[in-house]
Amino acid sequence: AQSVTQLGSHVSVSEGALVLLRCNYSSSVPPYLFWYVQYPNQGLQLLLKYTSAATLVKGINGFEAEFKKSETSFHLTKPSAHMSDAAEYFCAVSENFGNEKLTFGTGTRLTIIP
Amino acid sequence: DSGVTQTPKHLITATGQRVTLRCSPRSGDLSVYWYQQSLDQGLQFLIQYYNGEERAKGNILERFSAQQFPDLHSELNLSSLELGDSALYFCASSVGGANIQYFGAGTRLSVL
Numbered sequence: 739a740q741s742v743t744q745l746g747s748h749v750s751v752s753e754g755a756l757v758l759l760r761c762n763y764s765s766s767v768p769p770y771l772f773w774y775v776q777y778p779n780q781g782l783q784l785l786l787k788y789t790s791a792a793t794l795v796k797g798i799n800g801f802e803a804e805f806k807k808s809e810t811s812f813h814l815t816k817p818s819a820h821m822s823d824a825a826e827y828f829c830a831v832s833e834n835f836g837n838e839k840l841t842f843g844t845g846t847r848l849t850i851i852p
Numbered sequence: 853d854s855g856v857t858q859t860p861k862h863l864i865t866a867t868g869q870r871v872t873l874r875c876s877p878r879s880g881d882l883s884v885y886w887y888q889q890s891l892d893q894g895l896q897f898l899i900q901y902y903n904g905e906e907r908a909k910g911n912i913l914e915r916f917s918a919q920q921f922p923d924l925h926s927e928l929n930l931s932s933l934e935l936g937d938s939a940l941y942f943c944a945s946s947v948g949g950a951n952i953q954y955f956g957a958g959t960r961l962s963v964l
Binding site: 781839844 | 854894896897908949952955
């Protein structure tokens with residue numbers, strides 16, 4: 739069965755500092771990995787997706803994530819935090835045909851300190 | 853705007869009642885997924901339909917049911933509602949496979 743672990747339910751960083759949100763996954767087959775962002779009172783918006791084409795994936799709003807098979811990790815980073823990045827971030831895994839559902843981590847709430 | 857439309861945005865009802873949540877997928881998307889987001893359980897997959905047929909089931913209660921109609925819109929029916937059913941219910945759509953799922957803004961259900 740697939741699963742996702744997000745370390746740190748709350749992360750605070752200063753504006754302009756590096757953002758690092760951690761995600762580890764478990765999957766019995768090569769996974770598809772996603773990062774979604776949820777702003778208050780809104781739905782989930784896709785930041786980026788890993789599909790095995792490249793281990794470093796660039797997403798929207800300056801975010802990127804690196805797939806490391808040996809560490810079963812897919813951490814999300816952004817070099818310089820902006821106030822508008824304050825939101826909840828979810829890592830998710832899916833497999834493929836026959837098991838397309840997204841299994842989400844518990845989420846990380848990112849706070850930006852001015 | 854994801855292109856996925858969910859109605860209503862908010863729903864307040866009483867225990868024991870039945871409600872229907874509606875989802876219109878993005879144009880061209882054949883797959884519809886329903887998820888529940890609650891403080892206790894986080895984001896949980898409920899059920900998936902693909903071109904009118906049920907494709908996968910998650911932790912969906914027997915009191916809950918869904919269907920996808922010929923025009924591809926989907927409805928999630930929740931009956932005999934309990935306080936614990938209060939949550940945000942999301943619909944997502946995709947073309948199928950492990951492609952990107954686009955999420956609607958959700959329906960916030962409050963059971964009083």
